Structures are given as C-alpha cells and as structure tokens.
Amino acid sequence: xxxxxxxxxxxxxxxxxxxxxxxxxxxxxxxxxxxxxxxxxxxxxxxxxxxxxxxxxxxxxxxxxxxxxxxxxxxxxxxxxxxxxxxxxxxxxxxxxxxxxxxxxxxxxxxxxxxxxxxxxxxxxxxxxxxxxxxxxxxxxxxxxxxxxxxxxxxxxxxxxxxxxxxxxxxxxxxxxxxxxxxxxxxxxxxxxxxxxxxxxxxxxxxxxxxxxxxxxxxxxxxxxxxxxxxxxxxxxxxxxxxxxxxxxxxxxxxxxxxxxxxxxxxxxxxxxxxxxxxxxxxxxxxxxxxxxxxxxxxxxxxxxxxxxxxxxxxxxxxxxxxxxxxxxxxxxxxxxxxxxxxxxxxxxxxxxxxxxxxxxxxxxxxxxxxxxxxxxxxxxxxxxxxxxxxxxxxxxxxxxxxx
Amino acid sequence: xxxxxxxxxxxxxxxxxxxxxxxxxxxxxxxxxxxxxxxxxxxxxxxxxxxxxxxxxxxxxxxxxxxxxxxxxxxxxxxxxxxxxxxxxxxxxxxxxx
Numbered sequence: 001x002x003x004x005x006x007x008x009x010x011x012x013x014x015x016x017x018x019x020x021x022x023x024x025x026x027x028x029x030x031x032x033x034x035x036x037x038x039x040x041x042x043x044x045x046x047x048x049x050x051x052x053x054x055x056x057x058x059x060x061x062x063x064x065x066x067x068x069x070x071x072x073x074x075x076x077x078x079x080x081x082x083x084x085x086x087x088x089x090x091x092x093x094x095x096x097x098x099x100x101x102x103x104x105x106x107x108x109x110x111x112x113x114x115x116x117x118x119x120x121x122x123x124x125x126x127x128x129x130x131x132x133x134x135x136x137x138x139x140x141x142x143x144x145x146x147x148x149x150x151x152x153x154x155x156x157x158x159x160x161x162x163x164x165x166x167x168x169x170x171x172x173x174x175x176x177x178x179x180x181x182x183x184x185x186x187x188x189x190x191x192x193x194x195x196x197x198x199x200x201x202x203x204x205x206x207x208x209x210x211x212x213x214x215x216x217x218x219x220x221x222x223x224x225x226x227x228x229x230x231x232x233x234x235x236x237x238x239x240x241x242x243x244x245x246x247x248x249x250x251x252x253x254x255x256x257x258x259x260x261x262x263x264x265x266x267x268x269x270x271x272x273x274x275x276x277x278x279x280x281x282x283x284x285x286x287x288x289x290x291x292x293x294x295x296x297x298x299x300x301x302x303x304x305x306x307x308x309x310x311x312x313x314x315x316x317x318x319x320x321x322x323x324x325x326x327x328x329x330x331x332x333x334x335x336x337x338x339x340x341x342x343x344x345x346x347x348x349x350x351x352x353x354x355x356x357x358x359x360x361x362x363x364x365x366x367x368x369x370x371x372x373x374x375x376x377x378x379x380x381x382x383x384x385x386x387x388x389x390x391x392x393x394x395x396x397x398x399x400x401x402x403x404x
Numbered sequence: 405x406x407x408x409x410x411x412x413x414x415x416x417x418x419x420x421x422x423x424x425x426x427x428x429x430x431x432x433x434x435x436x437x438x439x440x441x442x443x444x445x446x447x448x449x450x451x452x453x454x455x456x457x458x459x460x461x462x463x464x465x466x467x468x469x470x471x472x473x474x475x476x477x478x479x480x481x482x483x484x485x486x487x488x489x490x491x492x493x494x495x496x497x498x499x500x501x502x
Contacts, residue, residue, distance in 0.1 A: 126459050145462060153466040160475065348457040387439060 022326035026341045030333065037336035038366055040356040045205055045313050046278075046285045047361040049235035054274040061270035073252050073263035081269045086248075088276055089240060092211050094220040097248035099241045100269075102261050104200050104229025105131040107239035110255025111196065111227060112165070113138035115247065121164035123154055127175060129198055130345070132167045138256070141165070148175070151183050155191075163192040170213040171201035174342050174353055176310030178202075181213055185222045194224040201314060203240075204233025205289060209280040233279065236272040238264055282360075289313055289360035292367060296358055299371040304378065306392035313358040316342075317374075318351070318388035319381070325352040328381045335373035430494065433471060434487060437463035447488045464490070474498045 001009070019026075033039055048054060069076050082100045089098040101107040112135025116122060120141045124132055127148045136143045144161055146154040154166070166188055168179045181197065188195040199212040207215035210233065214223045226242040228234075241251065252258045293313040300307050300315065307315050317339070319325045325341045332339060332354070342353040356370070383389055435442050438451060438460045445454065451461065461481050468490070469476055474497045476484075484490045494500075 126462055147459070147463045147466045150466060153470060156469065348459045350455045350457060351459070391439070 018322070021323060023323055024326045024330045026322070026326045026329060026343065030329075033333075033338050034336065037338060038362075038370060039338050040358065040370070041338055041340045042359070043201070043232040043357055044235045045201075045233045045289055045357070045359050046210075046235075046282055047359045048233070048275050048278055048282075048285075051275075051278060053278060054235065054271050057274035058267045058271040061267040065266040068266040070262050072261065073258055076263055080263055081266055082264050085269055085273050085276070088273070090242065092209060092276070092280065093226060093242045094211065094215065095226065095242035097243060097245040099243070099248050099251050099255075099258070100230075100264055100272075101239035101241065101255070101257060102264065103237070103257075104129075104198070104227065104231065104239040105134070106255075106257035106261065107227040107229070107241050108132050108196075108198060109135045109138050110251065110257040111225060111241050111243075112136055112141070112167070113256060114251055114254040115139075115194075115225075116141040116165055121157075121161045122167055123157055123164060123193070124167040125149065125169070125172075125179070127172050128167055128169050129173060129200070132169075132196070132198060136167075148172075149177070149180065151180060151187065154184075155187055158187070158191045158193060164194075165196060166193050167196045167198075169198045169200070171199075171205075171312050171314065173201055173314065174347055174355065175316055176201075176307075176312040176314030178213060178311060181217055181219055181223070185219050188224070189222070195222075196225040196227065197223045198227050200227070200229040200232055201312065203228045203230075204279045204282075205286060205313065210282060210286065230272055234272060234275050236275060237268050238272060285360040289358065292360065292362050293358045295367055296356070296370060299367070300374060301392070301396075303371065303375050304383065304389060304392065305374065306386075306388035308392070308395075315356040315358060316353040317356065318353050318386060319383075320350050320352060320387050322352050324382065324386065325354055328354050328377065328383075331377040331381050332373055335376060337370050337373040427491070429471065430468070430491060431487065433467045434464055434490060437467050445487055448486050450485050452485065468494060472498055 073080055086098045086100055090096065101110060108129065108131035112122065112132065116136065116139035118140040121144045122136045122141045123144045123146060124136065125148055126145045133143065144157050146157055166184060168184060170179050170181060171177070179197070184195060187193070197214060199214065202213040204210040206213050211220070212226065214220045214226060228240045230236045230238040230240055293315065297307050297310060297315055300317070305317055307317065310316055317328065319328045322343050325343060329339065329341050339354050339356045342355055347353060378384065435445070438454065438456045440454055461484070464484065465476055465478065465481060468474070472494065474494065476493060476497055480493045484493050
C-alpha cells in the first residue's frame with residue numbers, strides 16, 4: 001500500500017471508529033422528522049424559503065431560462081443577470097459595490113485569497129468561520145488568532161506584528177453572540193488594519209431593512225469588507241462580498257472561486273431577488289424572530305441550560321462531547337424537536353453543541369413544545385453534569401436552583 | 405529552582421510572598437482559561453488529559469501575556485502542556501530567576 005493510500009485508509013478507519021463511539025447516529029440513520037415535528041436545523045431565519053413570491057420567481061425563471069449559461073462569470077459578466085442584483089444589494093448595504101459568489105465559503109476564501117499578501121498578518125477571532133481561516137491559507141498569509149472577543153489581546157498582537165487584516169463574524173455561527181463591531185472598527189482605524197466582517201447570520205436579521213449589524217450600528221462605511229452567505233435569512237444558494245468598487249472590478253478575475261466555478265444559475269438569482277423584495281419589508285418577521293429567540297433563550301436558561309453567550313436566534317445547547325451530543329440529539333428527536341449537532345471540525349474537541357436555530361414563524365405553542373421537550377430530557381441526557389451547566393450554576397446559582 | 409529558604413536569605417521574605425502570589429495567579433489563569441474545577445490539576449498533569457483544546461491553550465497564552473507583560477511564541481505551546489511546563493516557559497520569557 002502506498003503512503004497516500006495508507007494515509008487515507010487510516011483516516012477512514014479513524015472516522016469509522018469515531019462514529020461507532022457516538023453510541024447513536026448524529027447524521028446518517030437519524031430519525032426522520034414527521035409532519036408535526038419542529039425543525040430548528042435550518043438557517044432560514046425569516047422563513048422565506050417557501051414563500052409563494054420566491055417560489056413563483058424561481059419556477060418562472062426556470063421555465064424561461066432553464067439553467068442559463070453554464071460558465072464562469074468571467075465570460076458572462078456584462079449580461080449576467082446577477083449584476084442587477086449586485087446593484088440592489090449594494091444599495092441595501094450602503095456599499096460602493098457588491099459581488100455575488102457561489103457561496104459564503106467562496107466569498108471568504110475568494111476575498112482573502114485575492115486581497116491578502118503572502119505572509120501578511122491576519123488577526124482572526126478564534127471562533128471565526130472556517131471559510132475565513134481557509135482564506136488565510138489560500139493567500140498564504142499568516143494567521144494571528146486571538147481568543148474569542150478578546151479585543152485587548154487583539155490590540156496587543158497588532159502592536160507586535162503590525163497592520164494587516166482583521167477577520168471576524170458579526171454573529172458567531174455556533175455561539176450566537178455578536179462581535180464588538182464598534183470597538184473593532186476603532187482598532188482597525190487606529191492601527192491601519194483593514195476589517196472583514198462576515199455578516200452571514202446578521203444579514204436580513206439585524207439593521208434597517210435587514211442590512212446587517214454594521215448598518216444597525218451606523219458603521220457601514222467603516223467596515224472595509226462585508227461578506228455573507230445568502231443561505232441563511234436570504235434562503236438561497238450564494239454568497240456576497242461588499243467592498244470598494246475598484247476591488248469589485250478586480251475580484252471576479254482574481255478570486256479563484258469566481259474564476260474557476262460557473263456563475264450563479266438564473267433561478268438562484270431570481271429567487272434571491274424575490275427574497276430581497278421581501279426582506280427589506282420584513283420588519284414584522286424580524287420583530288417576531290427577536291421575540292422568539294429571546295423567549296427561548298430565557299426559557300432554556302430557566303430550565304438550567306447554559307445558552308451563553310448567545311444573544312441571537314442561534315441558541316447553543318452545550319453537552320460538550322460528541323457522545324453526549326449524540327445522546328441529547330436522539331432524546332430531543334424522540335420528542336419531535338430537531339436541532340443540529342456541531343462536532344469537530346466545526347467546533348473544538350469537547351465543545352460540541354446542539355444548535356437550535358429559531359425562525360420568525362414559530363408560534364407560542366411551538367415554543368412551549370420546545371421548552372417542554374428540553375425539560376423532559378434533562379435527567380436522561382445527563383444535562384445536570386455538563387460542564388456548561390456547572391458554569392451556569394456557578395454564575396447564576398439561585399436561578400438554576402429554582403429550576404431543578 | 406532555588407529553595408524558598410535560599411530566596412529568603414538572599415532577597416527577604418517579601419520576595420517569597422511575591423513568588424507565591426505569582427505562582428498562585430498563574431494557576432488561577434490556567435484553571436480559568438481551561439474551564440477546570442480548581443484543585444483538579446497536578447503540576448505534571450497533562451492539560452490534554454483534562455480536555456484542554458487549542459482554544460483553551462490560546463486563552464492560556466493570551467492571559468499570561470497580558471498579565472505578565474511578556475511575549476510567548478505560539479511554538480512554546482508545545483512545552484506548555486502542564487502547569488510545570490507553563491511555569492518553566494513563563495520563567496524563561498520573563499527572565500525570572502530560577
């Protein structure tokens with residue numbers, strides 16, 4: 001056996017052993033949700049993916065254009081139907097320009113790969129999305145990680161290594177907390193760094209007309225680059241980069257994901273345009289989403305679950321180990337509440353999370369069902385012994401004692 | 405490592421108290437960053453055996469650098485795999501008398 005095939009065989013064997021150690025399925029073989037079950041797996045936070053306006057726009061586009069021109073956007077640039085949508089996103093984000101990409105991953109990897117110099121320091125929050133890390137690798141830049149939200153240490157690192165890029169998420173995809181964007185902007189401006197803020201979980205959800213956290217804080221003009229996956233509140237299959245116009249002209253020919261992948265399909269673009277019609281007018285949905293997320297976070301905390309540091313629609317229940325996550329998920333599934341397990345490489349070892357993603361159209365009875373299910377599985381899941389529960393007990397002893 | 409009696413003779417009892425306080429602070433920071441119950445780590449116990457991961461170790465490194473105003477190269481994390489290792493690396497980069 002060659003060294004390459006031995007390496008692969010060992011990796012596969014390790015993966016199989018790891019799955020066997022879960023004591024139950026996390027992904028394949030999991031119970032199928034029934035019609036009445038509650039799905040909290042999706043990132044469709046405003047529940048727009050199946051909206052009639054969106055479905056009609058996509059089916060109409062498919063009927064008229066099929067799958068369009070299957071080629072890189074390098075060739076189709078001028079007549080690409082995505083161009084008009086890019087202008088509309090630029091208007092929403094109050095950005096000089098935007099560029100659509102095939103995914104949020106493609107946006108971050110393509111952007112950093114095209115703008116960071118080899119060996120340039122990239123100061124990155126330790127919990128930033130994997131695509132930002134992959135972008136650093138693609139650019140052969142130097143990652144300079146700082147502990148999650150540790151602004152003091154970030155400043156220390158920049159003083160030590162000099163100006164570079166700072167890369168953060170505006171809402172973190174596993175922990176659900178917001179970055180301190182105003183402080184980051186200030187640091188970037190004082191130190192001559194450029195700031196990349198991934199707005200994937202904030203776009204559509206926060207800010208005026210859903211323009212994101214930077215817009216909510218009046219900082220749109222102060223963040224050098226904003227990126228997003230449009231597979232969250234925009235319920236589609238694409239990514240986005242908001243940047244200076246000159247960079248937007250450069251990226252399609254230098255971001256490798258854009259150069260070497262086919263451009264978005266017409267019905268993807270049509271669907272996103274239809275979602276955008278709805279998102280800008282969706283203050284009612286945003287308001288319900290905030291209320292639902294707040295009620296669920298409070299209710300879970302009262303039950304003794306540590307959902308910190310979340311302040312958003314992303315609610316992390318934190319069993320810790322893979323085996324504990326598998327067990328917890330199986331128990332919640334049996335109660336008809338389906339969340340999403342996050343295990344390595346999505347999170348660090350022993351920081352496994354069962355994530356509940358809230359959406360705007362959950363009603364009071366559904367929230368009660370979720371809380372009832374979470375209450376019912378506490379003993380059997382061993383929740384009282386999770387490290388996260390102990391942390392909550394230490395921080396808020398009276399509240400937790402009352403719940404047990 | 406100098407014995408406490410030698411340090412006392414050379415620098416006075418105050419120096420011992422300062423060193424003890426510093427050692428105590430190092431221990432506190434490690435427990436805090438690795439999210440461990442106080443008193444669960446022996447000096448030679450490997451952090452990895454107590455569930456420490458790269459995020460926790462990055463937190464230890466950052467906390468020590470901020471607290472003691474030192475620079476620790478990330479490569480030193482390999483040696484900082486237990487409390488004794490942390491004290492050794494920190495002593496070297498801070499230039500503390502051994």
